[in-house]
Amino acid sequence: xxxxxxxxxxxxxxxxxxxxxxxxxxxxxxxxxxxxxxxxxxxxxxxxxxxxxxxxxxxxxxxxxxxxxxxxxxxxxxxxxxxxxxxxxxxxxxxxxxxxxxxxxxxxxxxxxxxxxxxxxxxxxxxxxxxxxxxxxxxxxxxxxxxxxxxxxxxxxxxxxxxxxxxxxxxxxxxxxxxxxxxxxxxxxxxxxxxxxxxxxxxxxxxxxxxxxxxxxxxxxxxxxxxxxxxxxxxxxxxxxxxxxxxxxxxxxxxxxxxxx
Amino acid sequence: xxxxxxxxxxxxxxxxxxxxxxxxxxxxxxxxxxxxxxxxxxxxxxxxxxxxxxxxxxxxxxxxxxxxxxxxxxxxxxxxxxxxxxxxxxxxxxxxxxxxxxxxxxxxxxxxxxxxxxxxxxxxxxxxxxxxxxxxxxxxxxxxxxxxxxxxxxxxxxxxxxxxxxxxxxxxxxxxxxxxxxxxxxxxxxxxxxxxxxxxxxxxxxxxxxxxxxxxxxxxxxxxxxxxxxxxxxxxxxxxxxxxxxxxxxxxxxxxxxxxxxxxxxxxxxxxxxxxxxxxxxxxxxxxxxxxxxxxxxxxxxxxxxxxxxxxxxxxxxxxxxxxxxxxxxxxxxxxxxxxxxxxxxxxxxxxxxxxxxxxxxxxxxxxxxxxxxxxxxxxxxxxxxxxxx
Numbered sequence: 332x333x334x335x336x337x338x339x340x341x342x343x344x345x346x347x348x349x350x351x352x353x354x355x356x357x358x359x360x361x362x363x364x365x366x367x368x369x370x371x372x373x374x375x376x377x378x379x380x381x382x383x384x385x386x387x388x389x390x391x392x393x394x395x396x397x398x399x400x401x402x403x404x405x406x407x408x409x410x411x412x413x414x415x416x417x418x419x420x421x422x423x424x425x426x427x428x429x430x431x432x433x434x435x436x437x438x439x440x441x442x443x444x445x446x447x448x449x450x451x452x453x454x455x456x457x458x459x460x461x462x463x464x465x466x467x468x469x470x471x472x473x474x475x476x477x478x479x480x481x482x483x484x485x486x487x488x489x490x491x492x493x494x495x496x497x498x499x500x501x502x503x504x505x506x507x508x509x510x511x512x513x514x515x516x517x518x519x520x521x522x523x524x525x526x527x528x529x530x531x532x533x534x535x536x537x538x539x540x541x542x543x544x545x546x547x548x549x550x551x552x553x554x555x556x557x558x559x560x561x562x563x564x565x566x567x568x569x570x571x572x573x574x575x576x577x578x579x580x581x582x583x584x585x586x587x588x589x590x591x592x
Numbered sequence: 593x594x595x596x597x598x599x600x601x602x603x604x605x606x607x608x609x610x611x612x613x614x615x616x617x618x619x620x621x622x623x624x625x626x627x628x629x630x631x632x633x634x635x636x637x638x639x640x641x642x643x644x645x646x647x648x649x650x651x652x653x654x655x656x657x658x659x660x661x662x663x664x665x666x667x668x669x670x671x672x673x674x675x676x677x678x679x680x681x682x683x684x685x686x687x688x689x690x691x692x693x694x695x696x697x698x699x700x701x702x703x704x705x706x707x708x709x710x711x712x713x714x715x716x717x718x719x720x721x722x723x724x725x726x727x728x729x730x731x732x733x734x735x736x737x738x739x740x741x742x743x744x745x746x747x748x749x750x751x752x753x754x755x756x757x758x759x760x761x762x763x764x765x766x767x768x769x770x771x772x773x774x775x776x777x778x779x780x781x782x783x784x785x786x787x788x789x790x791x792x793x794x795x796x797x798x799x800x801x802x803x804x805x806x807x808x809x810x811x812x813x814x815x816x817x818x819x820x821x822x823x824x825x826x827x828x829x830x831x832x833x834x835x836x837x838x839x840x841x842x843x844x845x846x847x848x849x850x851x852x853x854x855x856x857x858x859x860x861x862x863x864x865x866x867x868x869x870x871x872x873x874x875x876x877x878x879x880x881x882x883x884x885x886x887x888x889x890x891x892x893x894x895x896x897x898x899x900x901x902x903x904x905x906x907x908x909x910x911x912x913x914x915x916x917x918x919x920x921x922x923x924x925x926x927x928x929x930x931x932x933x934x935x936x937x938x939x940x941x942x943x944x945x946x947x948x949x950x951x952x953x954x955x956x957x958x959x960x961x962x963x964x965x966x967x968x969x970x971x972x973x974x975x976x977x978x979x980x981x982x
Contacts, residue, residue, distance in 0.1 A: 388763060388885040389871050391775045392619050398762055410883045433617055434870045438884025460870070462623045464607065465615055485621035487782060492624070507621060511780035 340502040354559025360400035362409025372579030374423035377586030385431035394514030396564040415451040428455035441472035455479035486522040497534035508543040515545040527557040547588035608796020613903035616795040630797040670954035686968030688719035694805035696723040699786035712767035713895035714746025716790030721755035731755040736766040764888035791834025792902035795873030810844020825963035831945040833896035837967035852914035860889030862901035863916035892921040893941035923948040940968035
């Protein structure tokens with residue numbers, strides 16, 4: 332990695348990690364009722380990065396909660412364009428990344444989509460159905476405009492694969508916490524810490540666990556190994572049930588828990 | 593074609609591409625599983641022991657070879673020689689069994705204990721449940737809630753065969769959503785489970801592997817036509833949803849002079865109305881809106897209610913080797929009844945699409961030999977037709 336110039340997102344996250352802070356990444360489905368307020372609330376209550384989902388008709392990596400949120404947003408007329416317009420109005424001082432399925436990118440065109448994201452103030456992208464072997468053209472377009480492509484690493488990856496995934500990751504490595512799709516679970520899967528620990532041994536890029544980290548206790552457990560955590564379904568459920576205030580309160584709770592260790 | 597010349601339908605590239613179509617656009621979790629499947633299939637397909645095992649089960653269990661039948665009455669009426677490849681006579685009533693027996697044998701060889709499958713009309717679900725029962729594996733079938741309703745008979749058949757059927761209530765509640773749910777299951781169960789995909793779609797190696805398992809349709813049909821008529825047909829016609837029965841029969845004739853016709857429903861015309869897109873692991877023609885949201889297909893036939901198409905069809909269309917016209921539901925209903933009344937054969941609604949195109953275009957094909965893949969029997973559709981025809 333020494334030859335690579337760090338993206339601004341990665342520089343920010345490395346500095347936080349090196350200062351001893353665990354990185355908290357709440358996820359909010361763009362276009363879902365109250366989503367911009369939820370992002371502001373998350374930013375005000377201790378988020379380090381906020382992941383904004385661009386809803387897609389066929390979200391194969393998502394479980395029931397985020398599926399429902401995506402469907403509600405689409406039914407309300409959300410589009411990538413309307414969500415990026417909303418992002419421009421946010422005025423929050425934490426880095427924003429998007430999570431979107433590859434057809435959204437493919438349909439817009441790599442260069443065009445990358446520049447649309449940058450113009451809206453987005454610093455990174457997570458594309459869960461674009462694995463390493465297919466990622467070349469998109470990554471070139473993203474690199475060219477300084478956008479971080481956050482690669483996913485999965486528990487099923489053999490040892491020889493992980494260094495290649497990490498070498499391509501910008502910003503952070505998204506360490507998939509379990510075999511399965513997004514959603515809340517009663518316990519943190521054993522695979523979460525196992526994979527994060529394998530990754531920590533081979534990369535200096537921040538390692539953040541997402542998928543299946545469902546509450547503050549699990550966040551604390553995951554952060555014993557990882558540099559941080561994504562909170563997806565647990566945040567989105569609160570937004571659907573209790574609005575932006577519930578999101579703010581939850582983010583504050585997780586923040587306090589991981590700060591206390 | 594000379595032996596040294598490579599077939600138009602040979603192996604995809606290393607990256608699983610047919611031209612610019614195909615690929616492997618899956619969550620990272622599934623990449624190793626797709627790689628393992630590709631390696632296992634490659635090894636098994638080159639192993640005479642596996643091939644002999646599959647040939648035996650196709651012969652003794654599925655009832656292959658399936659025969660060809662000339663439709664004398666209908667042919668005379670239309671002014672063509674109409675020949676059917678009788679995949680409807682296979683065990684379980686459709687071509688789907690060819691692929692399923694291949695995949696389940698392979699899954700067993702790979703040490704998997706469980707299979708998951710998606711189904712539209714229920715034919716692939718029934719075939720999967722059948723193969724799982726035969727080979728002692730557990731089986732779960734995902735089926736859109738809309739299809740569960742309109743194909744109740746097949747749901748019951750799957751349950752009789754010991755499979756678990758889960759109705760999918762997300763999205764359009766049809767085949768595309770059943771595929772999503774089967775993929776989600778596979779993401780969570782990949783270590784013990786094989787995803788028995790039912791068409792020539794999905795991530796590499798599925799489009800290639802499923803084609804190879806259905807190649808038997810085209811190989812047999814070409815031999816049978818040469819033996820019976822001493823020449824290749826002028827037209828080879830099949831319906832296209834994902835496109836497995838069409839790929840199977842096209843594979844036997846792609847290197848001949850026959851015109852290849854894949855008939856899509858007007859409400860699910862991926863090639864006809866779609867643009868290149870990526871869903872379900874593949875880059876192919878896809879019905880989508882201006883932001884790349886996948887659109888819902890609407891067709892009278894549950895098996896063709898799919899907004900995408902197998903990537904090799906997109907390739908064959910892009911190089912002009914195959915044509916993909918559409919027919920309407922009304923034309924399909926006519927064709928369904930026509931075949932029943934003139935030939936005593938009740939076709940699956942899917943195959944009635946192929947016949948609908950043939951009857952419409954017959955005036956331009958006078959005196960020609962037209963081979964149609966009758967890929968399934970229509971018993972499953974009788975209840976639905978009873979409601980439509982009253």
